[in-house]
Amino acid sequence: MNQVDTRKETLEYNKLQKRLRRNVGNAITDYNMVEDGDVVMACISGGKDSFAMLDILLQLQKSAPIKFEVIAVNLDQKQPGFPEHILPEYFETLDIPYYIVDKDTYSVVKEKIPEGKTTCGLCSRLRRGTLYSFAEKIGATKIALGHHLDDIVETLFLNMFHGARLKAMPPKLRSDDGRNVVIRPLAYCREKDLIKYAEHKEFPIIPCNLCGSQEKLERKAVKAMLIEWDSKTPGRVEKVFKSIQNVSPSQLADREIFDFVNLPLSRDVEREEYEFTEATVSSTNIDESMFIDVTNI
Secondary structure: OHHHHHHHHHHHHHHHHHHHHHHHHHHHHHHHOOOOEEEEEEEOOHHHHHHHHHHHHHHHHHHOOOOOOEEEEEEEEOOOOOOOOHHHHHHHHHHHOOOEEEHHHHHHHOOOOOOOOOOOHHHHHHHHHHHHHHHHOOOOEEEEOOOOOHHHHHHHHHHHHHHOOOOOOEEEOOOOOOEEEOOOOOOOHHHHHHHHHHHHHHOOOOOOOOOOOOHHHHHHHHHHHHHHHHHHHHOOOHHHHHHHOOOOHHOOOOOOOOOOOOOOOOOOOOOOOOOOOOOOOOOOOOHHHHOHHHHHH
């Protein structure tokens, strides 16, 4: 690689890094994800997303106007072939506090789920319960997960297409029992940027399919749809994400979040001008004297 190519690659990497840091910083600010004195438990699976999240959180920790602690936590689910040495060695090179937590959820999942069926649903529930309880044990005030913008939009469409629900993954979530707060610092980051970032940083990525389970065909289909949109209509995926930040309950149909039953007319105050000229009646068979002259109200 010649000097010109090297400079170009360095420039592109610097722009990428700044964009990701800016997106993470904006997400943290917009949703008040990290507060002064927080202990952030960064959940590291060994995939590109969680590695990138940890890397950027550590960068922001050095420059942020507040003080917060970052503790890396990996849940070893005892999947056959999982390279147990990789993450401890990586964390040691960063000189950061970390825990490797052992929990044999693999055996539980294999026992409960029939052969050939996807194990991801049960696996994630078991993982979540373990991480929630461990966060309390170490005094973590926030649990950071590596879901990015594409994950959130994919989940939105999966819930719409297959669950008939308008629901995604929020950038910040309090658990149902109120005992934990989950944050997603990568909520504004695109997956394609994280892929490039991981390549530049050469993270020691661990395959996510060691358990033998394949990603659901439904999610694969939605992911392919988003990739096609990116190719044909750049910016559409970002707009879909923006739409879940700009919700108008009165323009949807959920009777639980908007009172469609009690919508009384209110014509006892002066109205604003409508955006059109008053129409002129050219023909009618109705006696207009029956109606109130609204222009005098």
